[in-house]
Amino acid sequence: MSAQLDLVIFGGTGDLSTRKLLPALFQLHRHGLAGRLHRIVASGRSELDLEDFHASVKSNLHAFLPAGSWSEEVWDTFRQRLCYTAINAGSAEGYHALGKLLDEGEAPARLFYLATLPSLYGEICQQLQAAGLVNGDSSVVLEKPLGHDLASCREINEQVSRVFAENATFRIDHYLGKETVQNLLALRFGNPLFQPMWNNTFVSNVQITVAEDIGVEGRGDYYAKTGALRDMVQNHLLQVLSIVAMEPPASLKPTDIRDEKMKVLRCLEPITAANVKERTVRGRYDAGAVDGKAVKGFLEEAGYQDAEGTETFVAIKASINNWRWAGVPFYLRTGKRLSRRYSEIVIEYRRQPFSLFANDPNELTNKLVIHLQPEETISLHTLNKKPGLTHRLRLQPVELHLTDDSQARGDSYDAYERLLLDAINGDQTLFMRRDEVETAWHWIDSIIAAWEENGTPIKKYISGTMGPNASTALVAVDGRAWYE
């Protein structure tokens, strides 16, 4: 694993590379963490002069690096590692040029990062193999989305697996690169305090929210065919759910952690035509205001008039049928043009059997709140005595912050830095295994089939709110409210 490695990025001129991958690689280089990494070979379809490419990367780094990260000296050494070669996915010519470039270097190991349309992944892998570029020390990173249903996901996985073994395949879900998601493992399995109470005896419900305040922006074509369920729940929300709900793994080895996540996904109760009405809500944003600015509705945004069947919001009441979680609803929701951008997990504990306190109608509960973005913090909501002489024993909520200042800043590193570093070092813990992704699709496909069978309507919501009223009702029928 210590051999030097060349990283080849397909889609090296695209939006993801510009905003995330190249800044993350610059940061790893700046912090001296990219030790194994020899060269970065970016590719796109156009022939580009290396100096022009460097100039454009430099200007993009200025735009997308966190404040205070730029250094001319670091750039000088980073630039020397950064090459460019033109490759059109379907044409053999570019792969031969890539082969020559790789042979000129001294790095025996190769990591191919596929940040292009997923429909090209199979072709790229096959061309890499045909050109003799896949050696015994080669691996591949696949960006999301992996298909739009189980069948298309399987097809991509099949094509990739003809060239790369599963232990050389890294499927990205950038939520797994977030510090607080990893911290959840430390919190759960490092503290005897939480483990005995992490079950249906003590936990009343779990809420996972991934809220965006933006609309579909320039991704309308993709989004109109995808919708919130496929775009967000299939990957980010189910990955987070599986880490919250998993059993303690046998060890911290990737296989042991991924085995436990996989068991959770297999225990998800299917949502079918019989229960989809009580278990899901679909929504679509209408005109409204976000951050004081008037915004159009999804259908009015140029070009999406045909997208009447696409949801931009989804809320789900999921159940995990196993001994630990039977009877505990996992409420999931995600949407666009909501009131603010944030992602969080809320573990709400059960109420006490009765309350001794006069001012407490037994509505205040203990909660563990894990904020994933914009800040990455964890807080425990407890109840304390209201201070003062005038109040005898009356309760008030108090938040205990469980993360230190460096974590609270949330900008200590980007998820892509963590994930690129792990892929470079061959650590698969924070990447999705094939069976996880396919099991998640299986569960999602059943919901989509149920929506189609029942003609489940898409409810409108005003931009700048937290989704349709039906989302409030989804939890209210259980005597609960979304934590906001």
Ligand SMILES: NC(=O)c1ccc[n+]([C@@H]2O[C@H](COP(=O)([O-])OP(=O)(O)OC[C@H]3O[C@@H](n4cnc5c(N)ncnc54)[C@H](OP(=O)(O)O)[C@@H]3O)[C@@H](O)[C@H]2O)c1
């Ligand atoms: N952007 C994000 O924030 C984001 C987030 C999560 C996942 N992703 C995923 O990451 C991937 C890339 O997204 P993106 O937003 O960066 O897309 P993008 O801006 O459209 O860039 C696409 C890249 O692919 C290259 N490309 C297109 N067709 C090609 C072909 N036939 N052969 C070789 N290269 C080709 C383009 O190169 P040229 O145009 O220079 O030829 C460009 O570098 C997609 O799978 C997307 O779903 C993106």
